[in-house]
Amino acid sequence: MTLPLYLDYNATTPIDPLVVDAMLPFLRHQFGNPSSGHCFGQLARDALTNAREQVAALVGVHSSQVVFTSGGTEANNLAIKGVAARYPGQLAISAIEHSSVQSPAAKLQQGGRDIAIIGVNVEGIVTEHTLRQALESINAIPAFVSVMLANNETGALQDVAMISGVLRESSAIIHTDAVQAVGKIDVDFNALGVHMLSMSAHKIYGPKGVGALVFDKRVDWEPLFHGGGQEQGLRPGTENVAGIVGFGKAAELAKSDLQQRQQHLLALRQYLETRLQQELPAAIVFSSKVERLPNTVFLALPGIDGETLLINLDQTGIAVSSGSACESASLEPSHVLMAMGVEMNIARCAIRVSMGKDTTREDVEELIRQLKQHAKTLHGMAAIAAI
Numbered sequence: 161m162t163l164p165l166y167l168d169y170n171a172t173t174p175i176d177p178l179v180v181d182a183m184l185p186f187l188r189h190q191f192g193n194p195s196s197g198h199c200f201g202q203l204a205r206d207a208l209t210n211a212r213e214q215v216a217a218l219v220g221v222h223s224s225q226v227v228f229t230s231g232g233t234e235a236n237n238l239a240i241k242g243v244a245a246r247y248p249g250q251l252a253i254s255a256i257e258h259s260s261v262q263s264p265a266a267k268l269q270q271g272g273r274d275i276a277i278i279g280v281n282v283e284g285i286v287t288e289h290t291l292r293q294a295l296e297s298i299n300a301i302p303a304f305v306s307v308m309l310a311n312n313e314t315g316a317l318q319d320v321a322m323i324s325g326v327l328r329e330s331s332a333i334i335h336t337d338a339v340q341a342v343g344k345i346d347v348d349f350n351a352l353g354v355h356m357l358s359m360s361a362h363k364i365y366g367p368k369g370v371g372a373l374v375f376d377k378r379v380d381w382e383p384l385f386h387g388g389g390q391e392q393g394l395r396p397g398t399e400n401v402a403g404i405v406g407f408g409k410a411a412e413l414a415k416s417d418l419q420q421r422q423q424h425l426l427a428l429r430q431y432l433e434t435r436l437q438q439e440l441p442a443a444i445v446f447s448s449k450v451e452r453l454p455n456t457v458f459l460a461l462p463g464i465d466g467e468t469l470l471i472n473l474d475q476t477g478i479a480v481s482s483g484s485a486c487e488s489a490s491l492e493p494s495h496v497l498m499a500m501g502v503e504m505n506i507a508r509c510a511i512r513v514s515m516g517k518d519t520t521r522e523d524v525e526e527l528i529r530q531l532k533q534h535a536k537t538l539h540g541m542a543a544i545a546a547i
Contacts, residue, residue, distance in 0.1 A: 174516075176409075179365060190207070194390075194398075208228075215408055219374055220350060221374055226373075226374055228407075237260065243335075244304060247303040251302055255278065256280055256284055256499050280499050280500060284314045304333045305327060309341040309347065315457070316451070328353065339363055354376075358373055366410030429457060432524045436457075436528070442461065446460070455514055456515075470482050478526070
C-alpha cells in the first residue's frame, strides 16, 4: 500500500498502459480523418471498425449496433431525447437514476412531456411491485422506460431482464444505463431484453471523453446533432479516433479479464465489509442484502458527516466519494438513499468506497485504520461541540 490511496474507481479509472499503447499511434502519425478517401483515412476507418467490434463483443451485439459518443452522459441523452422525439407518450425512469438520465427527463417534463418515477424498495431495487405501481399510477404503458443496470452509489444490481419481461408485450422502448456495470459484471444486451444500453470508456480503464450507445436496430430515434453522416448518421461529427481505439482496447481487456477482476474485487469487498463489522460495528452498509457490484461499498458511520469524513480522509491521502462524482458539489443528501427511505441524518453520513483491479488487502487495511482514527477524532469533536 502506498499513499495517496485511490478508492474512487466508480468515478473514474486510470487508463491501462496497454490502452495507452493502442492509442498512441493515432495521436501521432496515424492522424487521418476516417471520412477521408485516401490511405490515411482508410487506416483510421479500419481502426474504428476494429474498436467497434471490440466494444460490441463486450456486450454481445453486432458491431453495427454500436454508436460512439463522447461518453455515458451523451449516450443517455441520445437515448432519452432521441426516442422522445420520435415516440409520443409518457416516459418512466427509476427514482435512483444518474443525473444524466434525470436531467434530460426533467427537461422533457418542462416541455410538457409526462414523466413517471418508478420507486425502489429499502434496498434500492426496482421490484415487479414498484414497477407495476408506477405503471398503474399513469394508467398507461410508457413510450420509454429507463432503469440503470447497476447503481453508481450503492452498487445494487437491478433485474433489468424482469423489467423487460413485464413490458415485453408493450411497445415501450427500454433503456438501461450500464455505465457502472460494464467491465465489472457480465453484461449481455440480448439477455437483458433492452432496446438501448449506455456505456463509457473511462469506467473500464479507457480514456475519458468517449462512450457508446448500443441499440436494437428496430428502434427509430432522432439524432441530437445534425451534420455529416458519421456513425450511421446517428451521431454526426468527426470521430475521436484515438479515444475510440482506446475504448476498444479497454473493452477487449475487460472481456478477457472479467472473471479474474470479478473474483478479485468480490473478495476485497467481502473482506472490507468483514473488517468494518469487526472494527466499526456501528457502520451501516447500504443495499447489503441484495446483489451488488463486486467493487462497491456505500457506507455510513452514524453521527459522522460524510463530507467531513471524506475531507479528513483526503487530507491523510485516501480518496473516496460521498456518492456520484457528477454531483459532488451538491450538499444535499444522496437522492438514491432518499428514494430508499433512509433517514436524512443517516444519509448525510454516507461515503462510497469503490475499488479497482489494482486495489489490495493492504489498501483495505489502511482504509480501516484511517476510518477508525477519523471516527474517533470526529466523534470526540462532536461530543465537545455538544457540551
